Amino acid sequence: MNYHEPVMVKEVLDFFDVAKGKRYIDCTLGDGGHSIEILKRGGLVLGLEVNEAQFAKALERIKGEGLEANFIGEIGNFKYIENLALKHNFSEIDGILFDLGYSSSELEDGNLGLSFSRDSVLDMRLDKSLSVTAADLVNTLSQKSLEKLFFEYGQEKMSRKFVEAIVSTRKLKKIQTTKELSDLLVSEAPLNYENKRMHPATRVFQALRIAVNTELENLSLSLPRAARLLKRSLPGGRMIVISFHSLEDKIAKDFGRNARLVVRELTKKPLTPLRSEVEENRRSRSAKMRIFEKI
Ligand SMILES: C[S@@+](CC[C@H](N)C(=O)[O-])C[C@H]1O[C@@H](n2cnc3c(N)ncnc32)[C@H](O)[C@@H]1O
Secondary structure (H helix, E strand, O other): OOOOOOOOHHHHHHHHOOOOOOEEEEOOOOOOHHHHHHHHOOOEEEEEEOOHHHHHHHHHHHHHOOOHHHEEEEEOOHHHHHHHHHHOOOOOEOEEEEEOOOOHHHHHOOOOOOOOOOOOEOOOOOOOOOOOOHHHHHHHOOHHHHHHHHHHHHOOOOHHHHHHHHHHHHHHOOOOEHHHHHHHHHHHOOOOHHHHOOOOOHHHHHHHHHHHOOHHHHHHHHHHHHHHHEOOOOOOOEEEEEEOOHHHHHHHHHHHHHOOOOEEEOOOOOEOOOHHHHHHOHHHHHOEEEEEEEO
């Protein structure tokens, strides 16, 4: 089985100073890559994952490694971290990890439609109990709102042109698949879009994923809640946020500034992966890691 390659694992283990009996919450279980490394070193892990199929995959992997004794798993959104931790009597936490974004399994999952490089239904909901899909947004939002969405969440400079094309197309027929949307964007973009360094659908898909899964809101709500769970006694518990785009990193950065009485950020600037890691795992190239310690 192929698994998601975890990012900046050594940094996570070092900053968490993982040791036997210490308590950790992995807010973004994914394929369990980080959790497994913590479990192997004797840490106790509460793993949260909002995508049911992804959770099942991680659990099977953890069991397959014989590491389930120190693992508690919960299918749930990390914005409910306080309730989920309370449910399992998990308090005074030594380390809380947010490894944001999507696992490679999710990006390849034909039922999710997260990626323009795989043709599937234009859905994007990690949590199938959410009621609005990416197709709903694309087919029903007003021209103005869709433009705003692509601009604010995707930082897409061609938002207006892209949305005009979407609006004229959807008058004739609903846009229902990732390929339909991606082909439309490609046909509207100039040949040298972003000097050919980026696919024309990249930013629009990012914007839709963020909106459908209320990603930014989840993160803003979660960071102060997670910080309350960190161990107070010295050395204070630590929280690590690994983000992959500037909107997420800004939320983590602002959290650090606004919560100065609760946590201190350990490095002046966010850490990035070593060049050797980027060479081995291209996905890690945009990772930014911020580390906060309870005071
Ligand atoms: C980048 S992956 C994590 C990969 C993991 N660290 C590993 O090594 O396998 C991010 C995971 O977080 C999950 N996720 C995203 N938003 C979430 C949320 N609000 N609550 C819980 N899990 C979430 C995604 O479904 C995805 O599986």
